Amino acid sequence: MHDCGKILAFDRYRIGDREERLRILANGSFCRERLCPTCMKRNSAWQHVRLSKAVEHYLRANPLHQALLLTLTVRNMPVDQLRDWLGRLFKAFWKLMRYKRVKNAVPTWYRTTEITQNAETGDVHPHLHIVLFCPPEYFKRAKNLYITQPEWAAMFKRALQVDYTPVCDIRAMPGVGGGAPLDDLGRKSLFEACKYVCEPGMFFEDDDLEDFPLIELHDALHGRRLIGMSADLQRVMDEQSLPEDEPEAFIPENARLPEGAVLEGREIYHWQRGKTSADSRYVLVEFLPWRQPSASKEAVMTSTLPD
Structure with missing residues (x-):
């Protein structure tokens, strides 16, 4: 439980001409303990x-x-x-x-x-x-x-x-x-x-x-x-055919995408513990861009979390 969520992966979306990006949790290093x-x-x-x-x-x-x-x-x-x-x-x-x-x-x-x-x-x-x-x-x-x-x-x-x-x-x-x-x-x-x-x-x-x-x-x-x-x-x-435990890449239904949202890629964040709680935060360590599919290739974006 102490280490739950130290790695999080978010899918990043662009919505129209807005500068602000929408991020939806796609995966993470969850402990799956009952009391977490x-x-x-x-x-x-x-x-x-x-x-x-x-x-x-x-x-x-x-x-x-x-x-x-x-x-x-x-x-x-x-x-x-x-x-x-x-x-x-x-x-x-x-x-x-x-x-x-x-x-x-x-x-x-x-x-x-x-x-x-x-x-x-x-x-x-x-x-x-x-x-x-x-x-x-x-x-x-x-x-x-x-x-x-x-x-x-x-x-x-x-x-x-x-x-x-x-x-x-x-x-x-x-x-x-x-x-x-x-x-x-x-x-x-x-x-x-x-x-x-x-x-x-x-x-x-x-x-x-x-x-x-x-x-x-x-x-x-x-x-x-x-x-x-x-x-x-x-x-x-x-x-x-729905398993009892949630899939690793489960996204809650309340995280619905607004109309016109365009996937840009996946961001990987690591939890970085500071000397104080105020200094502790998630740090972006990798961005995996979404490659649009062509006539001969499927779209690719890895969902594997780094070690």
Whole structure:
């Protein structure tokens, strides 16, 4: 994590007659550690791409299904209890989704895990975000499929086997389902289910990270599958041929090019550490110009990062 992003490659674009150039991150020496703030942000954007494409495909086959966002929580706990409670949380989730009442009402789902921290006490708060795809019959009381918020909480309490009623939140996801194709509002709604494992701000609330429980978080998450989905949605993901981990040259969708942008080449930057943080900066070490294709040759621009 300390060395993450020390080498970055940007594609440089010219836009009309503007002197200022547009640079879009094309590659980098990313560590891909689960708890790296930079890599969490990239992975979150990639999971959003995967989920959005899968949901688009799913809604074409099930246009009247409506998406709901269910959030399941447990009480805050010291970080040294996190691993055990994550195990209980995942086990309770699987038990909940196998209850007959839930299986009949929710044929398709997508789950992610998020952990936040109380800045005052240092306790951590694990919770699950689940996108539920429900058929139109779910909202017809006569079909006896609809599950109220208190019923979700009661069933989750039984699955979790605790002596308190956990907080459960259930709400519709605007723009996802209900007879309309997935739009920008729907993609924004889906991003709520693709959040970071931990808020990157947890790492930067204090300049002194000496007391930050990084090792404890790492050990608690080791070997855990933090994203899950129903079998039918997994089949859709497989058909889309989108890998679980983001490709090396992944560019987030929010980095869309404006009209008229012309690629000039690729810039390679190295992080240069100075004597003070103010002296540290990225330095341009190489520019690889884009060669326009001719009738007999393909366009060439290397994407290999220097050693």
